[in-house]
Amino acid sequence: MSTAMQPTIQSNLADPLASVNEHVCVVRLTRQALYRTWDLGEGLAAPVRGRLARALRLTTEITLGRATPGHLTALAALVPQLAADGLDVADTLGRALRDFRDQWDAHIRRESCPEGRCLTLNAAPCHSTCPANIDIPSFMAYLGHGDHRAAIAVIRRDNPLPLVCGLVCPAPCESACMRADHDGSVFIRPMKARAAELCLEEGGYPHPELAAPTGQRIGIIGSGPAGLTAAYYLRLQGHEVEILEAQEHAGGMLRYGIPAYRLPSELLERELDQIRTLGISIQTGVKIDHLADFRAHYDAVFIAVGTQKSRFIPIDGGDQPWVLGGIDFLREVRSGEPVRVGPRVVVIGGGNVAVDVALTALRQGATDVAMVSLEQRDEMPASPHEIKAALAHNVQLYPGWGPLRIEAEGAAVFQYCARVKDELGRFAPSFDPERLLRLEANQVILAVGQGTDMAFLDGSDVETQRGFIVTDPDTLMTTVPGVFAGGDAQHGPRTAVEAIRSGKLAAAAIDAWLMQAELDSSRGQPQRRAEVVPLRVAAGKRAQQARAEMPEKPISAVLGDGNYTQIENGLTEHLAHDEASRCLRCDICIGCGLCVAACSEMGVEALRMATTTADRLVYLDFERPASLCIGCGACTQVCPTGAIRIEDQDGMRRTVITGTVVREQPLLRCSHCGVLTQTAAQRDFIRSRLPAHMALSLERELCPDCARALADRPLTGAHIAAVVEVA
Ligand code: SF4
Ligand code: SF4
Structure with missing residues (x-):
């Protein structure tokens, strides 16, 4: 060598x-x-x-x-x-x-x-990144096949609120998508809404069977995403569940913290009905004053009260009446109170709530809204599509400024923030007091944090820390036996889908505690919920197809005083099918690269996978095999999941990668018995690697059985003439 x-x-x-x-x-x-x-x-x-x-x-x-x-x-x-x-x-x-x-x-x-x-065998990156661990590739494949009921059934194994999440989730799954760096991540989020809306148009979601009644009663405080989720999964286990909600309407932060142009009340109500229909009672306008009294009525209690209060930061002039709290402002607007602001509003904060506040202010009288964040633009916690929405609404962004004082004359003054975190990643903003920004404002709205009213815990032994409820990290049980807590009130303000995760984990823990069973060790891990046949997608389309644009109403139609028209129109059937087709089915192709190695080891080199930032291989080049694959099947022998297959049908051999035919070639017939054997490319490949005397024997074009049986007989011209290509 x-x-x-x-x-x-x-x-x-x-x-x-x-x-x-x-x-x-x-x-x-x-x-x-x-x-x-x-x-x-x-x-x-x-x-x-x-x-x-x-x-x-x-x-x-x-x-x-x-x-x-x-x-x-x-x-x-x-x-x-x-x-x-x-x-x-x-x-x-x-x-x-x-x-x-x-x-x-x-x-x-x-x-x-x-x-x-x-x-x-690693789960698909979207599946493991989704806080609720929805089996995303399976539900999208069902939707692509036109089976929206099966799609919803898959989603609701892990998330009972597909419509809500399909409309408002910041979709961390999409950031993890294997297509993200190629031609844009699969547009996963609205696919859930599409499946949900199709089911609701037909009368409702498919519901799983309830387990036999257990005789256990669970009281849930709060009807936000954590409370609703826990109620749903506990009810499926056969428990009796009651939710008590202090506000006039159910939904918690979904109702009072998210503007109606993103989540209209009537759509939320339709999804809530799908929870109620299982026999879950949601009593609204019921405030719990003392936990101990409430606890006495139930076998277990789940506290999911969310973070319904704005947090204020100590800032000079921050106690003036025209300085408002972001969540308070959103709640008052969604409660129908006649809140008026503007014409100039300054929103302090860089997260999704700040964007919601800014866009809501524009619908409550403001004409000139500025959003000021400590973080630089690329570090702002708001999701990119939220920032895009803010810019589309002409909200002025001022990234990299920290509030210094609020002046009585109607202005907010900021100092430049050179750095938000220290070398260890801890929050430690450093300012340049020489560099100031002054913005005139009729209102300053602080969207910098939320807290919980914990007065109802007074007199109980439930421990809190920095304003949030302390629980066992595994069981979510508080310091009081049988009292569990989850969602924002326990882990601090996060997204709806993280509250859903918390509610699901709590349901598993409460059920195990009530039934004195062992806690399922696989909870909180991605679970494969279905095995769905991949869509048949042409190689060119699979290789390159841009992410769909969300059909939206023009800004002029959705912006105006009191105009809370839903902005998004949702994906059409055609766009939803296209997005399902773009999915690379990372649930089936786990990115191990064995097929590529096997093909290379053969000396064919028909396959190439791309390395992603997640250090995982992925097929993006579906066109290379069209001229190189010989159809030998070596790749299929090593593939641990069946992601790559050889399909022989109608005299043709097809090499198929997760539903996409990457090479199609005719099979040759055995010159002796007539069965279909191999492709011409495979025959030529083998011939090119054999010594001349052995290569000659291939001219007989025999299937393996006949080759063995006729091994001793000399090759005849008749055999060679009998080789035919099957059309
Ligand atoms: S390509 Fe499909 S399966 Fe893979 S990460 Fe994206 S959505 Fe998930
Ligand atoms: S079937 Fe095609 S892709 Fe698979 S190992 Fe053989 S030549 Fe390579």
Whole structure:
């Protein structure tokens, strides 16, 4: 194995094993090093590349827990060969095998990985990033197939409020989407709303069977997303559930904290009806004054009162009557109170609530709204689409300014904020007092935090800390047995979907406590809820298709005094189908790269995956195999999930990646028995790699059975003539 004429791959990276300790997975690091060398080694001679691909495949199989001790023997044998090939990675592989043998053995035995990252088939990134852990690829595939009821059933396994989330969720799942850096993340959020609206138009969601009655009664304080979610899952378990809500209407922050142009009351009400219909009572206008009295009526209690009060920061002049709290302002507006502001309003804050306040102010009399945040524009906590909405409404953004004082004459003064956090990432703003900004204002609205009215806990033993309820982190039980807490009142102000997660976790814990059962250790983890056949999507379309734009009403139609018309029109059937088609089905293709390694090991090189920032491989190039794949099926032999398949039908062989046909070619017929055998490309590929005398035997075009049976007979012209391509 001479290296004289071959390009060699020298690793420019620091030694991957240099700073390894017992918490670092050496097998994963070695696989990364092999992949990187393979990825950079397009120009290597075919035999070298084949050995590299083999080492990569073997190591990947070990990370997946699909290996035997023979894998280690084979890898050890490759070390001197790769070294002779001039590859630096041989040294990494050799040292890893020699110095960290325990780790390799533990992986082979499927026992443990020091980082806990190997030995599992990773969930789709969107699925694991969604705080509610909705099985996103499955529900979207159902919707793409036209089965919106099945889509809703999948969503509601993890989130009982698909319409609400489909309209207001900031969609952290989309930031994790594998298409994000390619042509834009899949537009997941409105897909839930589309499925929900289709079901509601038909009369309601499909509801799961309730478990047999348990005789246990649970009282829930608060009808926001955490309370509703806990109620739903507890009811499914057969418990009797009552929700008590202090406000006039149900919904908590969904009703009183989110403006109606995003979540109209009638839509929220329709979703609430889908909760009530299970026999969950929601009593509104009932304020709980003393927890102890309330507790006495139930077997367990869940506190989900949210953060319904604005927090004020100590600021010179902040006690003037025209300085308002953001959440207070939103609640008063949504309660129908005649709140008037403007014409000039300054909103202090850079989060989603600040945007809601700014856009609501424009509908309550303001004509000139400024939003001032400590954070620079790219650090603002508001979601990008919220900031886009603010700009579309002509809200003036002033990022990087901290409030200094509010002047009685009607102005807010800010000082420049050079930095919000210190080197350790702690909140420690540093200001430049010489650089000031003065904005005139009729009102200053502070959207810088929210708190909870905890007066009802007085006299109870429920512990609080910094204004939030303290719970056991696993069970969400407070310091009082049988009293649980979740949502914003427990974890602080967060998004609706995080409150939904909290409500779901609380339901599991309350059920286990009441039934004296063990707490499900898989709770809070992404669970596959269905196995949905991928959509058939053409390769070109799958490879490149821009994310849909949300159809919206023009600003002129939705902006104006008291105009709370819903801005979004929602995805059309066509757009929803397109988005479902864009999904790369990361639930099926887990991004292990075994197929690519197997194809490269064969010497075909038909497959390429892209490396994403999440250090996960993904198919984005669905067109390369069209000219290169020979249809041999080596990739399908190693794929652990069936993401890549060979389908033979009507005389054709199709190579299919998660529903997309990437190569279609005719099959040849056995010249002796007439069965379909292989593709011409596969035959030619094998022929090109066999010695001349053996290659000649391929002219007989025999299926494996006939080849064995006729092994002794000489090749005849009749056999060759009988080779036909099936049209
Ligand atoms: S491509 Fe589909 S499965 Fe993959 S992360 Fe995006 S939405 Fe999820
Ligand atoms: S079927 Fe195609 S993609 Fe799969 S290993 Fe063979 S040549 Fe490569």
